[in-house]
Amino acid sequence: MNILVLNGSPRVTGGTAAMVSAFVGAAREAGHDVNVIEIATKNIHGCLACEYCHTSGNGSCVQRDDMDEIYPLWDAAEMIVVASPIYYGSFSGQMHCLIHRTYAGGIPEQCRKMALFLCSGAHGVYSNAEGIYHGYLQGYFGVEDLGVYEGTTSECKSPKMALRLRNLAFSLG
Numbered sequence: 404m405n406i407l408v409l410n411g412s413p414r415v416t417g418g419t420a421a422m423v424s425a426f427v428g429a430a431r432e433a434g435h436d437v438n439v440i441e442i443a444t445k446n447i448h449g450c451l452a453c454e455y456c457h458t459s460g461n462g463s464c465v466q467r468d469d470m471d472e473i474y475p476l477w478d479a480a481e482m483i484v485v486a487s488p489i490y491y492g493s494f495s496g497q498m499h500c501l502i503h504r505t506y507a508g509g510i511p512e513q514c515r516k517m518a519l520f521l522c523s524g525a526h527g528v529y530s531n532a533e534g535i536y537h538g539y540l541q542g543y544f545g546v547e548d549l550g551v552y553e554g555t556t557s558e559c560k561s562p563k564m565a566l567r568l569r570n571l572a573f574s575l576g
């Protein structure tokens with residue numbers, strides 16, 4: 404399966420990175436083709452709400468930045484993993500910018516499955532991010548939800564979480 408993993412954390416040694424690493428390693432071991440985008444290293448601007456994409460742009464964005472390399476991966480992915488730290492009760496700013504920019508292309512063409520990875524400082528802070536995921540991404544796209552994997556920094560770095568994500572990777576068809 405062609406899998407796109409969007410990592411919205413700027414911390415290379417953080418909990419989100421640990422979750423991504425555990426899942427991606429196992430998914431590759433299981434024979435899947437995985438692209439990981441480290442969003443925080445990319446130049447991704449916010450949506451300008453110009454509606455060029457929905458008028459003369461025919462689904463393409465008026466802005467030229469690193470979304471140019473992400474749009475084709477977004478449309479080719481059969482599974483998309485959204486992985487983000489919790490900032491102010493929601494996704495990181497970088498992840499928000501990426502999600503808003505998918506307004507241009509709309510529903511990813513090949514996507515059939517999604518999963519959400521969230522890492523936070525405290526417990527019980529996931530409802531906003533889960534609401535966006537179920538309301539505007541997985542649910543809106545009408546694709547299978549393979550689960551929400553969430554925890555505090557230490558929980559996300561734990562062997563228990565790594566095992567859960569390894570099991571997820573090996574459960575994929």
Ligand SMILES: Cc1cc2nc3c(=O)[nH]c(=O)nc-3n(C[C@H](O)[C@H](O)[C@H](O)COP(=O)(O)O)c2cc1C
Binds near residue numbers: 522
């Ligand atoms: C700008 C900022 C905002 C944050 N807001 C929250 C928050 O609202 N709730 C929370 O539990 N943790 C919050 N945190 C803590 C992070 O979620 C936590 O450090 C987590 O480990 C970040 O993921 P990472 O390790 O992958 O970078 C915030 C951290 C930063 C830098």
